[in-house]
Amino acid sequence: MLYPFTGIILSGGLNKRFSGTNKALMQIGGKQILDRIYTVFSDIFEEIILVTNDPLKYVGWDLKIVTDIYPYRSSLTGIHAGIFYSTKTHSFITACDTPFLKKELVEAILSAVEPQMDIIIPETSTGLEPLCAVYSKRCQKLIENQLEKEEFKIDRFFSKVRIKKISEKALRPKDPELTSFFNVNTPSSLEKAKAILQD
Numbered sequence: 744m745l746y747p748f749t750g751i752i753l754s755g756g757l758n759k760r761f762s763g764t765n766k767a768l769m770q771i772g773g774k775q776i777l778d779r780i781y782t783v784f785s786d787i788f789e790e791i792i793l794v795t796n797d798p799l800k801y802v803g804w805d806l807k808i809v810t811d812i813y814p815y816r817s818s819l820t821g822i823h824a825g826i827f828y829s830t831k832t833h834s835f836i837t838a839c840d841t842p843f844l845k846k847e848l849v850e851a852i853l854s855a856v857e858p859q860m861d862i863i864i865p866e867t868s869t870g871l872e873p874l875c876a877v878y879s880k881r882c883q884k885l886i887e888n889q890l891e892k893e894e895f896k897i898d899r900f901f902s903k904v905r906i907k908k909i910s911e912k913a914l915r916p917k918d919p920e921l922t923s924f925f926n927v928n929t930p931s932s933l934e935k936a937k938a939i940l941q942d
Contacts, residue, residue: 746853748832748877750788751825752780753818754795754839755811765800766927767839772940776842776927781806783846787853788835792828794821813887817895818874823886826878832858838874842936843922851917852877852909861904865924867911872924873897879904 754767754777767777777793781804784791791806796816798808809828811820822836833856837844855863856877864876874897885900914921927933 744787744850745789746787746850748788748853748856749790749792749825749829749834750784751792751794751822751829751834751836752777752784752806752839753821753825753836753874754793754797754801755816755821765797768800769840769927769933771842771927771933771936777801777804777839779842780837780839780844783844783849786846787849790830792825792834793839794824813890815890815893815895819886819895819897820890822878822897823883823890826880826883826886829880831880833863833877833879835877836874838926840927841875841923841925842927843925843939844875845918845923847917848875848914848923851914855907855909857907859905860907862901862906864906864908865911865914866908867914867921867924871898871908875924 768775793801793806793808795801796810798810801808809824811824812827813820826834835849835853852863861879861881862876865872882904885903889900927936
């Protein structure tokens with residue numbers, strides 16, 4: 744089922760912990776992480792946007808490639824660029840290092856979208872998941888105001904918008920181990936990801 748929203752993948756990080764190796768293109772189980780995410784997104788979204796500062800690496804994918812508008816490397820900068828270029832009222836955001844993002848979990852979040860809500864976000868025992876959430880176009884100006892102050896903490900503007908939280912209990916049936924929130928952000932987490940696939 745295609746939803747009338749945009750799917751946005753953030754791939755603008757410096758990958759410092761991997762000596763500059765591009766996490767999106769890392770292979771897990773013989774498949775690049777970006778391919779895994781794209782497979783999920785292509786079944787759900789008509790419009791897919793990849794935010795990157797290295798666009799030539801991604802020309803082989805059938806998606807819209809955009810770059811950051813503000814000259815800062817941060818997830819918030821990427822969220823802003825994605826929302827800015829989206830043609831839809833709401834956009835689902837994920838990072839490029841989430842190899843186990845499940846279609847069922849994404850659809851559960853999208854199904855909770857209400858036109859008047861600005862952010863639809865999972866909340867687990869470890870807290871909010873701002874990089875597996877839906878943002879409305881209305882967030883754009885608030886994010887711009889924050890970036891102009893060089894404040895990069897994503898949830899800094901949350902108190903100014905209407906938020907709908909989705910509980911861990913509601914998401915567990917769709918993703919029992921909550922592996923959709925697993926990030927490959929260190930060499931050890933890469934090894935853990937490979938081990939998860941072998942289990």
